[in-house]
Amino acid sequence: MKETYTIIAFSENHIGLLNRITIIFTRRHINIESLTVSSTEMKGIHRFTIVVVESEEQIIKVAKQIEKLTEVLFADWYLNDQIVYREIALYKIPIESAIQKNLEQVLREFNAHVVDVQKDFVIIENTGHIDDTEKLYEILEPYGIMQFVRSGMISVSKNRKELSAYLKELPINEYVKE
Template identity: 55%
Template sequence: MKKHKYTITIFTENFIGLLSRITLIFTRRHINIESITVSESEVKGVHRYTVVVKITEEQVKRVVKQIEKQVEALKAFYYRDDETIHQEIALYKVSTKFLDGKHNLEFVIRTHQARILSVENKYMVIEKTGHKSETQELLELLQPFGVLEFVRSGRVSISKPMKELSEYLNEMEEELQSQRA
């Protein structure tokens, strides 16, 4: 089977140690996590994990089922890249010695739709939001200007399918009530 890049979105309650247990699911299956981000979601008290992996569809289905077995995991979904809108943010610390007008540093920044966040005596910090390939391309173009530091976030992603988390939570609540009756 062919491997594809998947974005797995996991909605959970916020409990200590849950991140460790979720990453352990991937580790046990020898699946490399390409990126992971955690944040609040649109529902109060619910956190959102966004995990990017490159695996087969069969593997992603098994992983999602295993994640949903965690008590604190409310729901997990997986999407291919064409089913999401996603971005990453990158920060570059670059030497200011090339801001003399003789070099094309400012042109590189502008043409890549990046922005300067801060200018200090010896360095400046540049921000670029985009897909990994876009932030990587800017990194390579900035190398001749003296990249002092570089950091890129994990993926943040929104799914294109329109069913809202609150709908899933309501369905889960109704299912629990019918099981109790």
């Protein structure tokens, strides 16, 4: 059965690694729903958060292929109830419709913020699950959305080992003494 899985992988910050990871999906004809890459609390280590809809069996195989890459520290996979996840969405709305329609109630309901106001438009920021992003989009659609963008998922796992603990188990970079 296919479900939404989030693969979280930690890697060295090296050129080309993003490509090496994405071709693992391409080769298996798996579509990536969302992908974010960012630096972590550890200097030189990057974090990949990849959301795909797949069977567990396939996800395990893919995660192992990612972890097999010589510059990946480790990769793990999670179902939605094993992580806390969020995405940020930005909505650019014409100023007239923002004034005319009752925007205050919408913002309050979603706990969304106005992050910028200009003479022609306002920009609203919302953080939440995919559903929240899409629900707010539907509500704002009649306002006339000028631009819309979402960040892709970032996630924090609930009950797994932390990066610092993993790092302690891994070998250190060392040269042969001659």
